[in-house]
Amino acid sequence: MTADASLLTGPGSRAAIRARSQEQTSRSLFAFDRDFGVRYVAGADEAGRGCLAGPLVAAAVLFDYERLDEAQVRALGALNDSKQQSVGTRELLYPVVLKAATRVAIVIRSPLTIDQRGLHVTNLAALGDGLLSVATPGCICLSDGFAVRQIGYNSQAIVGGDALSASIAAASIIAKVTRDRLMTRADALHPGYLFAKHFGYATAEHRSAIVKLGVTPLHRLSFRSAAYKQIGITPI
Numbered sequence: 001m002t003a004d005a006s007l008l009t010g011p012g013s014r015a016a017i018r019a020r021s022q023e024q025t026s027r028s029l030f031a032f033d034r035d036f037g038v039r040y041v042a043g044a045d046e047a048g049r050g051c052l053a054g055p056l057v058a059a060a061v062l063f064d065y066e067r068l069d070e071a072q073v074r075a076l077g078a079l080n081d082s083k084q085q086s087v088g089t090r091e092l093l094y095p096v097v098l099k100a101a102t103r104v105a106i107v108i109r110s111p112l113t114i115d116q117r118g119l120h121v122t123n124l125a126a127l128g129d130g131l132l133s134v135a136t137p138g139c140i141c142l143s144d145g146f147a148v149r150q151i152g153y154n155s156q157a158i159v160g161g162d163a164l165s166a167s168i169a170a171a172s173i174i175a176k177v178t179r180d181r182l183m184t185r186a187d188a189l190h191p192g193y194l195f196a197k198h199f200g201y202a203t204a205e206h207r208s209a210i211v212k213l214g215v216t217p218l219h220r221l222s223f224r225s226a227a228y229k230q231i232g233i234t235p236i
Contacts, residue, residue, distance in 0.1 A: 026079040029166035030068075033142075039066050040102070040139030043167025044127045044148070047082070047175040049119065052210075052225055053193070053218040054183050054200035055108050056122060059174035060130030061167050062103040062139065072100040081162040082172040087180070094177045097170045105133035106178055115222040115236055124148055130171075131155065144168050190216050202227075 033041040044060040075096050078089055085093075098104055107126040114122050128148035131141040135153045144161035161168040180199055187196035193209045193216065200206070200218065207227035214231060215221070221228070221236050228235070 026077050026166070027073070029079060029164065029169050030073055032164050033063065033166050034065055036140050038138060038140050040064055040136050041142065041165075041167045042103075042131055042134050042139050042153075043142045043144075043161065043165050043169070043171045044130045045082075045144040045162050045168050045172040045175055046123055046127060047172070047179040048200065049123055050202075051200035052202045052206060052220060052223055052227075053111065053195070053216065054186065055110055055179065055218075056114060056119075056126060057175045057179040057182070058107040058109075058123070058126035058130045059171040059178065060103075060105045060107075060127075060134045061097060061101045061170040061174060062134040062136065063100070063167050063170070064102040067102065068100060072096075076100060076166070076170070079166060079169050079173070081169055082176040084163070085173075090173055090177050090180075093173050097173055101170065103134035103136075104174060105130045106174060107133075108178075108182075111218055111220045114220050118222070119220075120146075142168055144172070186218055190218065 040062060042060055042062040044058060046056060046058040048054055048056050078093060082090055107130045109122050109126050124146055127143050127146065128151050131143065131148060132151045135141055139153060141151065141153050141155040142161060142165050143157050145157060145159055147157040148155055158165055158168060162172040183199040184196040192213050194205050198206050202225060207225065210227040211230050215233065221233060224235050
């Protein structure tokens, strides 16, 4: 094997080093959850909070730390904040999370609900509803960044939780993959907006499409955007 080839394969290769680093990160996430000293840990996170178009998707994942075995932890060796992972890695992790978790909940809130209730209220309610759907007596409920309403269980907001807690990171995977799939389907229903590319975020391409084509039922009209202003839409 040449020196160049050794960089691509074997225990000292870049790929192997990256895989070990990912596994160490994943194990630190599970260690964070286990340090609460309870059997059940539920985590919640959302995707699409800052988008101009599309739904808000929240997910909650419950891990049973008496049932979760070493093989399942190894299978989740790439687990991390979904924003730090490629589309392919998230798609691979999605079914692994579903298999390893004791319970999973997905909560979807429409753009109309966001416009009527406000983004922050809608987000907190979705996270809370997700946790309430998976929680079990004796568990601790963790949410990424924002404290949820009283749901009858011990709950705690974790700033940067999707990079600290396995349950929150797993929820971020479920939420992100679910929302990306929804926006990919929306791309076929609303050609020209490139929803499958930017997923509703306020990219230059998305803003240009709004100016050219107008808005769709997926657009959040309570948000402020220069593109809305150009076509005469005032935030509601």
